[in-house]
Amino acid sequence: MSLPAPVLYPPFNTIRLSHIELVVTDLAASSAFYADTLGLQITHQDSTHIYLRAMEERGHHCVILMKGETPCVNVCGFKVFSESDLDEAEKYFQKIGHKVEWITRPHQGRTLRTHDNMGMPIEFYHHMDRLDPIHQKYKLYHGVKPLRIDHFNYFSPDVDASVDWWNNLGFRTTEYTADEETGRKWAAWMHRKGGVHDVAFTNGTGPRLHHLAFWVPTPLNIIDLLDLMSTTGYVANIERGPGRHGISNAFFLYILCPDGHRTEIYCSDYQTVDPDLEPIKWDLKDPQRQTLWGAPAPKSWFNHGSTFKDVPLKKSTLAAQPIIAP
């Protein structure tokens, strides 16, 4: 199987990934992690939810923490260009036989909820409450100084199928890992907003969230976070890194929240707006695709992920031993 031809004129115009709703068991513990340690800003909180944004974002939220019994992911959200794109999206998903519903989400306008080909719940909206800029309110910066949500990375039991499905929505592949012998893809990075990815898929039991990611300006922000976490009781929440991915060229760190949801802190990236940008193919046997500098990832990084609420899991259609690219 080869890379599908990119769909340059998709059925509706998705601008970018936007937000995620995570179910957590202890809002206070999660607030200590995401707000006090990572440095996200709380924009609204009540007894059941905390809404957060990063420092350059003017939309109301990029992460919603919802109190629940069992940690999981409720939904991943995407912003479309205009209201009419929402209506086009509804038509498209109905046409391909995916259930759609219009839901009410506080601080968002009309919101269309559906799911991808693996059953992963996703929602699309056009308008979210806009907040005053805090980009230059430097007194508020702390933790890793997160600037914006950058991407979602998912375990998919069939990466080829995931890439086809999201490609049809206009997500273009920037880099991918393939098995030279079978041609099967083991991982792929796909974007809408002009960076390396809005969504990525890696081979494994799924659908599950592997991680959400935030963009920070320099590796020193990541080093500051490591120093902070390792001296405030979070050393066991540091899972992998710091390091440089071969794929995407990102300087990365992976950390786990108290409920085990994984966050990547990410800097470096490159501009991908050219529609004729050639996807970079990595050989499954090249270890530098994962870590340019050679250090291996821990096992948990290959196995652990967050399930989606009420979404059944399927095993990977590839080899029994998952070899997952970052």
Place this chain on the structure above:
Amino acid sequence: MSLPAPVLYPPFNTIRLSHIELVVTDLAASSAFYADTLGLQITHQDSTHIYLRAMEERGHHCVILMKGETPCVNVCGFKVFSESDLDEAEKYFQKIGHKVEWITRPHQGRTLRTHDNMGMPIEFYHHMDRLDPIHQKYKLYHGVKPLRIDHFNYFSPDVDASVDWWNNLGFRTTEYTADEETGRKWAAWMHRKGGVHDVAFTNGTGPRLHHLAFWVPTPLNIIDLLDLMSTTGYVANIERGPGRHGISNAFFLYILCPDGHRTEIYCSDYQTVDPDLEPIKWDLKDPQRQTLWGAPAPKSWFNHGSTFKDVPLKKSTLAAQPIIAP
């Protein structure tokens, strides 16, 4: 005069700024500056031209140095989404009465040349020769380690008129400076590619190029360049900075090449892909819009620019004393 409503569905789809052709008087001296000192990579050179690209770019050139008698700018280039956008562009410019011609530019496909409302020569193309990635060939990195061309900044004798004209091409305003009393704009930053700007206009005799800009990852790259330039005979070519602009939040440095063309080295920026992103308005009387940290710019920075080949200059329609935002 207020900010025009953004044209969200322009007559043709411009992806991003792409390249500039600078006329220089001494190719060897220019190569020492742009390649050996700044760190751009030479992709082609002959007795009359040097083509350069930055480290993450796969297109053949972002700067063309052309040997000539008198330093000036020949043209600024922009990349469109697809070949059909070129044909739509031709129709559009003909409709608004601008002369168009199809030109041959080495290493580019079909290229449409025209001019903006101030007479500034611009060209549009769809395809440029694609080169192998050097993004991870770290042995090649030197100088300021420039990653990509970021924007053009122009002197315009009528910023309101420039903003209207480029807005009609789909360039959206992200930040602008206005006179509270008259409502006239003194400067504006406009983008296509999802950053703060592809093009910017500042009040002054024009059209002239104020500067071209390259994106680098961290302020330390800029400090490295300052150390290098100040100990290799280029201390007089350092014009302004380092500093932080209030507008755009950029950490900046301005330098002049041996022929006086100004380059900005630029890091920090923010994502502007949301079509409902609110433009930030700065008061003409707020000095922090230019330098957040308070240090004034030198006079040359307000007065000096590069003329376009054979394009007559007009004086600004605003006050005699130019007060130019960055």
Place this chain on the structure above:
Amino acid sequence: MSLPAPVLYPPFNTIRLSHIELVVTDLAASSAFYADTLGLQITHQDSTHIYLRAMEERGHHCVILMKGETPCVNVCGFKVFSESDLDEAEKYFQKIGHKVEWITRPHQGRTLRTHDNMGMPIEFYHHMDRLDPIHQKYKLYHGVKPLRIDHFNYFSPDVDASVDWWNNLGFRTTEYTADEETGRKWAAWMHRKGGVHDVAFTNGTGPRLHHLAFWVPTPLNIIDLLDLMSTTGYVANIERGPGRHGISNAFFLYILCPDGHRTEIYCSDYQTVDPDLEPIKWDLKDPQRQTLWGAPAPKSWFNHGSTFKDVPLKKSTLAAQPIIAP
């Protein structure tokens, strides 16, 4: 006049500069500046004094803020190697005819107070209260994340005489500025602790404190402070920088506290423990000695300083126009 031969075996062993007592008019305003903004840690405060230390220091204080009517400097403190060095110091100062007295300073052991040849009050001590390390308590880090006090810089009306006097105490010159024609020194940097300087002298009406300085690890700390100060009401307190000195190779920033005392934030430096380290001589006519990158310092930087309590000023014995090196 040439550089005096370094006194390698001084009459007593001074280890390093240690602390300064600044008179300030408003303790709350000073606390907001030195503790909340710069990031020094308060180790003791009462109605008349605030004691501060930097992040890697285990001694009780490097800065003492004392409430008073008129801003000035009370004293600069130095640490000696052992208690017997204090007794040797007493003998030495008595021998050269300088008044000495044993004073009581909270949180310090026996403390000997005297003055230098220009009348500047100085004190020597052997033991100061030792505090638990906070070097790895990263949660406490904020502001510019100051690691340690680095040096004092003074205006001297006769730099040659100052250098001779401090050289006799074992302070070794690392760099100096001299007038090629007359041989007179205009500035000198002298150390005990193995860096470029513990004390420096620059030509001008004195004795006055030009600045005290803190060491930080990277230029990014300084950029963070600039962003913070410029968005929390301290933009007018930013006096000069950021930049690189030719002399000392320091990346610097100069800021003024609410009472006008100047602080340098300083990174980079080099090791000077070799007793045969050759002092670097800079020509008074070389502008890069002050700013390697070429930007001039503002006038205030050459003229403004803090007087010492009850110490009369003398005009410089050099030319009427002070040309002061950093």
Place this chain on the structure above:
Amino acid sequence: MSLPAPVLYPPFNTIRLSHIELVVTDLAASSAFYADTLGLQITHQDSTHIYLRAMEERGHHCVILMKGETPCVNVCGFKVFSESDLDEAEKYFQKIGHKVEWITRPHQGRTLRTHDNMGMPIEFYHHMDRLDPIHQKYKLYHGVKPLRIDHFNYFSPDVDASVDWWNNLGFRTTEYTADEETGRKWAAWMHRKGGVHDVAFTNGTGPRLHHLAFWVPTPLNIIDLLDLMSTTGYVANIERGPGRHGISNAFFLYILCPDGHRTEIYCSDYQTVDPDLEPIKWDLKDPQRQTLWGAPAPKSWFNHGSTFKDVPLKKSTLAAQPIIAP
């Protein structure tokens, strides 16, 4: 066994560690590593030796590469304060029954060769050829931009005995790891020059060199080196890091040269000139002493070291399973 009282007035005055002579099997391969990749500057080379210095050093050499059949370490060198200290050193070593000899080393003055209590060859000198500063010749900077040699770290079969012996030479302990139950020391860091260490000892078969170390200004220099090494054929020479040691607070990277000699690249450190600086004790069971951020070191890091020429090895007197602190 507890920490010995520091010897504040040693028999002779050692200023700092100075240089090392490494036997390598292929001078060209070593030059590619130490000069072209790490960025040390060659000060002299002939058919059998290469002399190198770091960027801020004015002494002729900090590393001597000597061609030989079998990789090993010939000697570690230390600089003393004055020529008379050399004579005092001779007396001292004779008194304690260590063989001494005056040797001739090119580019050095009188040089006294002896060995420590474990048999490790060491040499002391007063004068080395002084070279012009290149500290501000920024065009020469490349690789990791090493500023100066920082320390030697050794495997010792009896750390308690090593600490006692070097303490008698005036090396003061700044940090150490001890077994809470037995009181035995497993590792110790000892300094003369005012940083965390000039020499360190870790438990293991010895004497062997664990690593030599270079000081660089920021973690970004280390990241640059990782990117360079991993894309120029040296990915297998990256052994451990980047990370932060709990002990010393250093941001570190460990790499291996083509002959297996280990180099640490090191930034951060703290000033230790106070004679009453309290040594920091780390519990052998605290994993954060090795890596503050929690990632374990690879096995090779605990086992592999460079032997000294013709010096027999002894096994550790501690437990069979070496648990070595950084």
